Amino acid sequence: MNVFILNAGRSGSQTFARACAHITNYTSAHESRSGLLGEAHFDYPDQHIESDNRLSWLLGRLDRRFGDRAFYVHLTREVRPVAASWAKRAHTGMMNAYRYAILWHCPKDATPLDVALDYCDTVEENIRLFLRDKSNWMTLRLEEAREKFPEFWRRIAAEGDLDAALAEFGVRHNAAWDQRSEGEAEAGTLGRIGSKLYRIGRKLPVFLRNA
Numbered sequence: 001m002n003v004f005i006l007n008a009g010r011s012g013s014q015t016f017a018r019a020c021a022h023i024t025n026y027t028s029a030h031e032s033r034s035g036l037l038g039e040a041h042f043d044y045p046d047q048h049i050e051s052d053n054r055l056s057w058l059l060g061r062l063d064r065r066f067g068d069r070a071f072y073v074h075l076t077r078e079v080r081p082v083a084a085s086w087a088k089r090a091h092t093g094m095m096n097a098y099r100y101a102i103l104w105h106c107p108k109d110a111t112p113l114d115v116a117l118d119y120c121d122t123v124e125e126n127i128r129l130f131l132r133d134k135s136n137w138m139t140l141r142l143e144e145a146r147e148k149f150p151e152f153w154r155r156i157a158a159e160g161d162l163d164a165a166l167a168e169f170g171v172r173h174n175a176a177w178d179q180r181s182e183g184e185a186e187a188g189t190l191g192r193i194g195s196k197l198y199r200i201g202r203k204l205p206v207f208l209r210n211a
Contacts, residue, residue, distance in 0.1 A: 002048055002066055003156055006130070007075040008123040009053035009094065010085035012142040015168055016075060017051040019149060022165040023158040042066070049156075051075075056123045059130040071156055072137035074127050083120050087112035095119065145169045 003026065007013050013030065020028035028049040033041050041058070042065040044050055055062055089095045090112035098119045099106050106115065131137050138155065140148045146169050153162055 001156065002044055002046065002070040003050070003073065004055060004062065004066070004070055005049065005051035005073045005075050006056055006059075006127045007051075007053050007077075008056065008082060008120050008127075010082045011053070011075050011077040012145065012169075013051040013053055013075060015142075015171065016073075016145070017049070018171070019145075019165040019168040020049045020051070022161045022168070023049070023153075024160040025158065026156070039065070053123075056126050059126060063130065068133070068135050070136070072131060072134055073152060074131060074137065074139045075142065076124070076139060077142040079117065079120050079124075083113055083116035086116035086119060090115065098122075 003020075005013055005016050017028050017030035020026065026047045026049050027045060029051070031052045031054065032050060033044065034052055034054050036043075042061065086095055090099070095112070095115060099110075099115045103115070103118075136155075138148075138152060140152060146166050149166060149169070150162065152158075153165070
């Protein structure tokens with residue numbers, strides 16, 4: 001059986017993967033095939049646990065490949081810290097793509113936190129819709145991970161060192177960007193200046209072609 005940890009990102013997915021590394025009858029990885037195209041993207045080995053927030057944008061293809069034959073975990077976290085963490089990445093990666101490609105005509109005065117909250121709502125609803133017809137899944141809140149992880153362990157018939165797995169939830173992984181306060185993530189003046197400069201940079205080639 002394959003297991004997929006679906007989440008909006010910044011929700012403890014790397015920590016979850018580290019915890020699953022203590023399971024001996026499954027392999028476990030974090031974003032291990034995220035850069036591959038076509039069916040290769042879904043060529044996960046049998047008895048494998050994959051944690052990758054980008055799968056929330058590929059749920060149709062995940063359903064086509066694994067459907068109801070896999071076990072799914074909807075990994076969640078209180079939304080404000082998640083959005084605050086994403087807001088700090090406002091001009092790169094996922095947030096950049098969401099604001100300028102997915103939303104396209106996002107209001108100019110929308111703050112990074114506004115965009116991040118909208119992103120989180122979109123992804124969470126995508127996952128809930130995907131799970132609506134699935135038989136084997138569970139929701140696990142990061143704040144309750146130490147209490148709920150044993151249930152996950154039991155439901156996938158995991159073997160290994162449960163105590164070592166639980167200890168991983170006391171370690172912060174991939175937290176380098178998260179040292180500033182939520183207030184800074186809302187970041188008014190500098191964030192708006194950065195947004196304006198980015199928009200100018202995107203349009204500059206058009207200006208040059210029309211000069």
